Amino acid sequence: MSGNTFGRVFRLTTFGESHGPALGGVVDGCPAGIPLAEAMIQRELDRRKPGGSLTSTTRQEPDTVRLLSGIFEGRTTGTPIGFMIENTCQRSTDYDALKHLFRPGHADVTYQAKYGLRDHRGGGRSSGRETACRVAGGAVAQELLATSGIRVTACCVELGGIPAAELDHDGALSRPFFAATDGVVPAWEARAREAVSAGDSLGGIVEVAATGVPAGLGEPVFDKLDARLASAFMGVGAVKGVEIGAGFAAARLTGSHNNDPLVPAGTALVTNNAGGILGGISCGWPIVVRAAVKPIASIARPQPTIDTDGNPATIVVGGRHDRSAIPRIVPVLKAMMLLTLADFLLLQRRMD
Numbered sequence: 378m379s380g381n382t383f384g385r386v387f388r389l390t391t392f393g394e395s396h397g398p399a400l401g402g403v404v405d406g407c408p409a410g411i412p413l414a415e416a417m418i419q420r421e422l423d424r425r426k427p428g429g430s431l432t433s434t435t436r437q438e439p440d441t442v443r444l445l446s447g448i449f450e451g452r453t454t455g456t457p458i459g460f461m462i463e464n465t466c467q468r469s470t471d472y473d474a475l476k477h478l479f480r481p482g483h484a485d486v487t488y489q490a491k492y493g494l495r496d497h498r499g500g501g502r503s504s505g506r507e508t509a510c511r512v513a514g515g516a517v518a519q520e521l522l523a524t525s526g527i528r529v530t531a532c533c534v535e536l537g538g539i540p541a542a543e544l545d546h547d548g549a550l551s552r553p554f555f556a557a558t559d560g561v562v563p564a565w566e567a568r569a570r571e572a573v574s575a576g577d578s579l580g581g582i583v584e585v586a587a588t589g590v591p592a593g594l595g596e597p598v599f600d601k602l603d604a605r606l607a608s609a610f611m612g613v614g615a616v617k618g619v620e621i622g623a624g625f626a627a628a629r630l631t632g633s634h635n636n637d638p639l640v641p642a643g644t645a646l647v648t649n650n651a652g653g654i655l656g657g658i659s660c661g662w663p664i665v666v667r668a669a670v671k672p673i674a675s676i677a678r679p680q681p682t683i684d685t686d687g688n689p690a691t692i693v694v695g696g697r698h699d700r701s702a703i704p705r706i707v708p709v710l711k712a713m714m715l716l717t718l719a720d721f722l723l724l725q726r727r728m729d
Contacts, residue, residue, distance in 0.1 A: 383609070383716055386723040387521070389514035393464075394496055395504035401461040402510040404447070404517045406723065409455030411520050418442045418460070418516040424550070424708040425512045427699070438465060440509055453517075460513050464506075477685045478692050482674025484614075489685070505614060505702065508709040515712025518719035526589040527718060531711035532557040533703050534667070535582035537568040546586055555707040557584070572700055576677035579701040584667045585714045590653065592661035594721040601657025602664075602721060609713040610668045615702040616710075618669035622652025637662075664718075668710055670702050 382390040386406045393400030419442055426440040440462055447458030476497045479485040484503035488495040495501065519529065532549035534541050534557045541557040549555045556562050572579050595602030607619045627635050627650060638647045646662060653664035675694040682692045699705065 383511075383514075383612070384720040386727065387518060387716065387719040389511070389716055391507065391510035391514070393462075393507070393510070394498075394501040395464070395506040396496070396498035396501075397464060399461050399463045400507065400510050401445075401459070402514055404458040404460075404514050407447070407453050407455070407458060407517055407521060408723075409453055411453040411517075411524060412451060413444075413448055413453050413458075413517060413520050414451055415442055415444050417520060418444070418513050421512050421516040421519070421708055421712070422462070422509060424555075425509060425705050427705070438506075442513055458517060460510075462509050462513065475692070475694070478690055479682050479685070480674060480692060480694055481680045481682050482671075503614060505699070505705075508613065508706070508712075511613075511716070512708050512712045515708075515715040518712070518715040521719050522715060522722065525591070525722060527587060527722070528589055529585065529587045529711055529714050529718070531555065531583060531585040531707050531714075533581055533707055534584045536561075536565045536701065536703055537572065537579040537581065539564050539568055540582075544584070546584075549707075554704045569700065578673035578676050578699075579703070580672040581670050581701065581703040582667055583670060583703065583707050583710050584665065585710050586666075587653070587664040587714055587718060590659050590661070590664055590718060591725075592659055594659040594718070594725055595654065595657045597657050601654075602659055602717075603652070603654045603657060605721070606664075606666055606714065606717050609717045610666060610710060613668070613706065613709055613713060615670050615673070615706060616668045617671045620667050621654060622665055623650035624652075624667060659721075664714075666710075666714065670706055673699050673702060675699075 382388055388405045389402055391402040422440045422442055427438055443461045445459035445461060447454055447456050483500060485495055488503060530546035532546050533554050534544065536554060539561065541561040543558040545558055549557060552559060553562050554565055556565065569579065603621045610616050610619045623635060635650050637649060637651050640646065649662050649665065652666065653659060653662040677693060679691050679693050682690050684690045
């Protein structure tokens with residue numbers, strides 16, 4: 378199965394399935410001398426692990442990371458950094474009734490078409506549980522980027538069709554849903570309870586921003602920074618749309634309103650419709666990316682489907698599932714920004 382490695386210089390390769398004994402990965406290309414410890418990675422994994430919100434699955438996985446290689450006396454050695462996260466709370470029997478049914482909205486039918494078989498126990502590699510490895514790899518990238526003064530933050534700006542009126546990335550980590558503002562939390566909690574009671578699920582929008590990114594990262598044609606970021610975000614299973622800066626709103630502006638005035642260094646930006654990227658290359662402004670996250674496909678409501686013989690059937694997906702990918706997808710998308718920027722930073726260093 379190809380497609381398990383992300384990046385070219387700073388590379389993350391992941392392995393494992395939702396109901397296998399463990400998940401894990403290898404980070405290769407990380408320079409030597411970067412401070413790194415299991416606690417640094419665990420901090421990020423704890424933000425993604427289940428059980429933290431009204432919309433979260435009841436599957437209780439500690440997501441404890443174990444570093445296997447590439448670290449000596451608290452610093453990276455420049456060799457591959459191996460890590461493992463054990464699965465400890467699988468209940469594969471929850472999926473017995475789905476063995477011969479395809480779940481609407483899932484990758485069941487496409488995995489069957491591509492490989493001629495599928496792991497019906499939670500979807501195998503297509504499970505959202507795979508994203509724990511991305512968060513672990515992103516935590517390594519975060520420590521690398523910190524040595525260059527680059528910082529990435531993320532928050533939820535919309536849930537269940539209810540947008541946040543204000544944006545405060547720094548306070549998001551302390552709020553339910555990693556919400557962009559305190560004021561929207563009660564409405565989101567009410568919307569989440571409503572969806573859970575109805576056996577349904579919710580989508581939302583996540584914003585990820587990077588500050589301290591130097592100008593010059595990215596290539597002007599087929600390897601644009603914004604193109605790679607879009608690819609990185611779209612590589613997360615629940616993401617169905619990505620926009621940079623003003624994004625789709627730019628299509629409704631005139632050039633005089635969409636163009637960002639250029640100002641002397643150290644002067645506050647007037648606008649940042651470009652999202653920190655011009656011509657596929659970072660311009661030194663904050664990089665801003667938003668991702669549209671679809672509702673979780675596993676819902677406790679009857680849905681029409683087909684069985685493995687192609688016959689019509691009805692399915693109700695039981696078991697333990699998130700009712701929204703938010704908030705757990707927020708640290709995942711943050712990790713994808715971190716991994717992308719780490720890769721481009723090391724690419725640029727090779728050129729300098």
